[in-house]
Amino acid sequence: MERQPHAVELFVRSLSPSGATHQQERILERLDELAAEGHVDDYEVTVWGERVVPDSVAADTPTGENVLDTVDEFGSWATAHGVSVERFYPEQTVESAITGDEFTAISLPVVAMAEYVDGRLHHVTPHEGETVQTVLGRLDALGTETTRSRDERPLRLA
Amino acid sequence: MTPTPSPRVELYVRSLASRTGQQERIIERLYRLESAGVVESADVHVWGEAIELSTVAAETERGQELLETVSQFRDWAARSGASLDGPFLNRETESLLTGRSHTTLRLPAVAMAEYEGEEIRAVTPHRRDGTVRTVQERVETLAAETDRAASSDAIRH
Numbered sequence: 148m149e150r151q152p153h154a155v156e157l158f159v160r161s162l163s164p165s166g167a168t169h170q171q172e173r174i175l176e177r178l179d180e181l182a183a184e185g186h187v188d189d190y191e192v193t194v195w196g197e198r199v200v201p202d203s204v205a206a207d208t209p210t211g212e213n214v215l216d217t218v219d220e221f222g223s224w225a226t227a228h229g230v231s232v233e234r235f236y237p238e239q240t241v242e243s244a245i246t247g248d249e250f251t252a253i254s255l256p257v258v259a260m261a262e263y264v265d266g267r268l269h270h271v272t273p274h275e276g277e278t279v280q281t282v283l284g285r286l287d288a289l290g291t292e293t294t295r296s297r298d299e300r301p302l303r304l305a
Numbered sequence: 306m307t308p309t310p311s312p313r314v315e316l317y318v319r320s321l322a323s324r325t326g327q328q329e330r331i332i333e334r335l336y337r338l339e340s341a342g343v344v345e346s347a348d349v350h351v352w353g354e355a356i357e358l359s360t361v362a363a364e365t366e367r368g369q370e371l372l373e374t375v376s377q378f379r380d381w382a383a384r385s386g387a388s389l390d391g392p393f394l395n396r397e398t399e400s401l402l403t404g405r406s407h408t409t410l411r412l413p414a415v416a417m418a419e420y421e422g423e424e425i426r427a428v429t430p431h432r433r434d435g436t437v438r439t440v441q442e443r444v445e446t447l448a449a450e451t452d453r454a455a456s457s458d459a460i461r462h
Contacts (some may be wrong), residue, residue, distance in 0.1 A: 161319070161353025162362040162371065163409055169402070175361035192367040196320030196351040204332045205321040208349040214321060245326050252322050 153269075155190040157282075158217070158259045160197050170283070171258055177286045186289050187262075198252045200241070218253065221261070221271045230276040235259070258282050311345040312419035312426055312447075314338075316440075317374075319354045319414050327441060328415050334444050343447060344419075358408045375410065378418065378428045387431040392416065415440050 155178060159171060181187045195214050205211050218236055225232045235256045242249050260282045262270040272285040314335055318328060335347040352371055362368050375393060382389045392413040399406045417440045419426045429443040 159353070159362075161355055162365075162368050163353070163355040163357035163360070172361050175365065179361065192362070192365045194351050194353045194367065194371075196318070196322070196353060198320055198322035200322045203322065204329045204336070205318070205323075205349065208332065210349045210351060211321050214351075241322075243326055244324055 152188045152265060153186070154263045154266075155187050156261045156263070157190060157192050158195050158255070158261070159192060160195065160255060160257050162192075162194060174258055174260075174282055174286065177283065177290070181286060181290055184290070195255050198254050200250050200252045202250060214255070217261070218255075220268060221259070224268050224271050225274055228274075230274045232271060232274045234275060235273050260285065310421055311343060312421055314344045314347040315418045315420065316347065316349045317352045317412070317416045317418075318349060319352065319412060321349075321351060323414065331415060331417075331440055331444055334448065338444070338447060343450075352412055355409050355411045358410060360407075372410075374418075375412075377425060378416075381418075381425040381428050382431060385427075385433075387428075387433045389428065389431055391432055391437070392430045417443060 157174065157178065175192075178187065178190045182190060195217075199206055199211060199214050199218075201215060203211070206215060221232050221236075237254050239252050239254060240249050241252045256273060260272045261268060270285070272280050272282045274280055316332065316335065323329065332347075332349060335344065338344045339347045356363055356368060356371055358372075360368075363372065378389055378393070381387075394411045396409050396411060397406050398409055413430060417427075417429050419428075427443065429438055429440045431438055
């Protein structure tokens, strides 16, 4: 069976988030290796910042809508696969320093990864099922897994 | 006198959610200026809080793109006698794990570039002759210039 294109998009808060640089660097190094070995075809990095307030002007911009759509899409993927991503996107009530108004903000994970096969969302990390699957854990699995075992349980959505 | 063409505006933010309402007001104002035709377009990009040089992250396509943008901002500053050294700060840090020192480029919470075609016309925030010009002030100036142009137009007719 011919392998389908396996593209990866890595979402990061910052290209140099304080304290998380080592982990992020290891993830990017690992992605480079996996791309060189042909386990992934291509990867892209998207900076999505630390937080997003759904009810804000910034969230209404195309960039903001993309971030919120991505978070929604990850949630739908998790539900369809009997896992959860919620705890990685905690909602907080934040008070404006100036007006005192309260609003809801969604915290974004330091690093999240989406895999697309044939242009369709195939896998999301981090997620939580019986255990937590981290981005690095998933990359290790991708490196050791053969193409066949990765594709033998194709995604079946109603 | 030929009118100055409307600039294309690119706004760069550390995060979509800011701690103060200032970023929200800037985006709101820019969108109004876009509808009024004062700016040709206004786009918002997230660039995070910093970029550490000589890392795999800096070598990715996104990292290279970001560093290229900052380098174009600096070229503009050199051409126009402005300084970006305050907002775009290179900081040396030493890794506790490896003992090696790294250079981290801190990015401003909000920065704005105005383009005419591919050419940068202005970058804020910047410092010139000891005065700091903020994004907020620059947006107000753009709005005021239009109001003036509109009222002088009204007098002429």
